[in-house]
Amino acid sequence: MGRFGVLLLNLGGPEQLGDVRPFLFNLFSDPEIIRLPFPWLQGPLAWLISTLRAQKSQENYRQIGGGSPLRRITEEQAKALEECLSRKGTDAKVYIGMRYWHPFTEEAIATIKRDGVEKLVILPLYPQFSISTSGSSFRLLEQIWKDDPSLERQIEHTVVPSWYNRPGYVRAMAQLIAQQLNQFEEPDRVHLFFSAHGVPISYVEEAGDPYQQEIEDCTALIVQQLNRPNPHTLAYQSRVGPVEWLKPYTEDALEELGAQGVKDLLVVPISFVSEHIETLQEIDIEYRELAEHAGISNFRRVPALNTHSGFIDDLANLAIESLESPSLQLSEVMHPKKNVKMYPQERWEWGMTTAAEVWNGRLAMIGFIALIVELISGQGLLHYVGLL
Ligand SMILES: C=CC1=C(C)c2cc3[nH]c(cc4nc(cc5[nH]c(cc1n2)c(C)c5CCC(=O)O)C(CCC(=O)O)=C4C)c(C)c3C=C
Ligand SMILES: [Fe+2]
Numbered sequence: 001m002g003r004f005g006v007l008l009l010n011l012g013g014p015e016q017l018g019d020v021r022p023f024l025f026n027l028f029s030d031p032e033i034i035r036l037p038f039p040w041l042q043g044p045l046a047w048l049i050s051t052l053r054a055q056k057s058q059e060n061y062r063q064i065g066g067g068s069p070l071r072r073i074t075e076e077q078a079k080a081l082e083e084c085l086s087r088k089g090t091d092a093k094v095y096i097g098m099r100y101w102h103p104f105t106e107e108a109i110a111t112i113k114r115d116g117v118e119k120l121v122i123l124p125l126y127p128q129f130s131i132s133t134s135g136s137s138f139r140l141l142e143q144i145w146k147d148d149p150s151l152e153r154q155i156e157h158t159v160v161p162s163w164y165n166r167p168g169y170v171r172a173m174a175q176l177i178a179q180q181l182n183q184f185e186e187p188d189r190v191h192l193f194f195s196a197h198g199v200p201i202s203y204v205e206e207a208g209d210p211y212q213q214e215i216e217d218c219t220a221l222i223v224q225q226l227n228r229p230n231p232h233t234l235a236y237q238s239r240v241g242p243v244e245w246l247k248p249y250t251e252d253a254l255e256e257l258g259a260q261g262v263k264d265l266l267v268v269p270i271s272f273v274s275e276h277i278e279t280l281q282e283i284d285i286e287y288r289e290l291a292e293h294a295g296i297s298n299f300r301r302v303p304a305l306n307t308h309s310g311f312i313d314d315l316a317n318l319a320i321e322s323l324e325s326p327s328l329q330l331s332e333v334m335h336p337k338k339n340v341k342m343y344p345q346e347r348w349e350w351g352m353t354t355a356a357e358v359w360n361g362r363l364a365m366i367g368f369i370a371l372i373v374e375l376i377s378g379q380g381l382l383h384y385v386g387l388l
């Protein structure tokens, strides 16, 4: 029997304030996060936005203790998963590959190769698939595989694109919600507020990102499992930049519920399984304040799953099922046969025409001038459009 491995994919987060700028640079350098028509703009824009956004972002990380807890929690999840697999009779090593910060995906693959892993399950810690999250990590892995053909020979891999509909995960979520509901004075009067991380609407409508559908299906499954009379709302948080994102926006939905007279509200973060800046800072501090202003006097939140035992148990079952019957290859996830244009920059490459070349030049001039103005004045287009 060969050596088994499970690679957990996650985003990564700055561990100290000094990491914030380079972390943001890595994030904005990713074409799956900022989709630009011209690849050469990516580096300069990533530098510009990360430099200008760093201060505001650092302030948010300062409010949660000076760094993201993501690495620590992901390591705890990996350890719990490894132990659970072992209890179930499967000896597998669990690795962590972060997309934008340590331990990077590249390092994880180097270790996996050195350890002689022969069967690998690639398991994102995002329950729902998005081009901007799991898709981005899969794309990176595909590139790593292309750059090192020995990986294909050594490792039989299988990819889990998403798992929001796993019964154990849905049960664990419903259990956490029920626990919180029961602590309210009148549990049935509480409004359940599912808050998912947003993505620009063009990801869904133009690029065919299944994210919104998976979020909606996931919410419906959890509500069904919970089987309580509470009304519920689904909204999208953490918008960045000038374009339209999935709606309703969390801040608008909170205002509206406040105006309708809702007093007791329980927020359920559903697109991420660890505590992170957007639960600890954005929900617990920013949205709480906004909700209280809107008249929602009793604002509480369901904790993230972290190492919830039912959740880890389900992840272990999922990993074992995938090891036993490998199914999807990276190439199949990345280039699906169905009619979905999952990876936008491929389209742009096809669209490189003379007209695009002319626009290249014009945009370079506009961008350069805007950059100078912004750097001198500290105010400008990027502030105006909301990227900073
Ligand atoms: C399912 C979860 C996530 C989706 C979808 C997602 C898309 C997405 N994110 C940005 C921009 C930023 N994200 C940032 C941090 C961040 N994002 C997620 C998850 C999803 N992102 C998490 C868990 C975190 C926090 C990690 C941590 O440190 O705890 C940040 C940096 C923080 C900040 O400055 O606000 C940015 C920027 C875009 C543009 C996007 C979709 C295109
Ligand atoms: Fe994000």
Ligand SMILES: [Fe+2]
Residues within 6 Å of the ligand: 238, 239, 278, 282
């Ligand atoms: Fe945010």
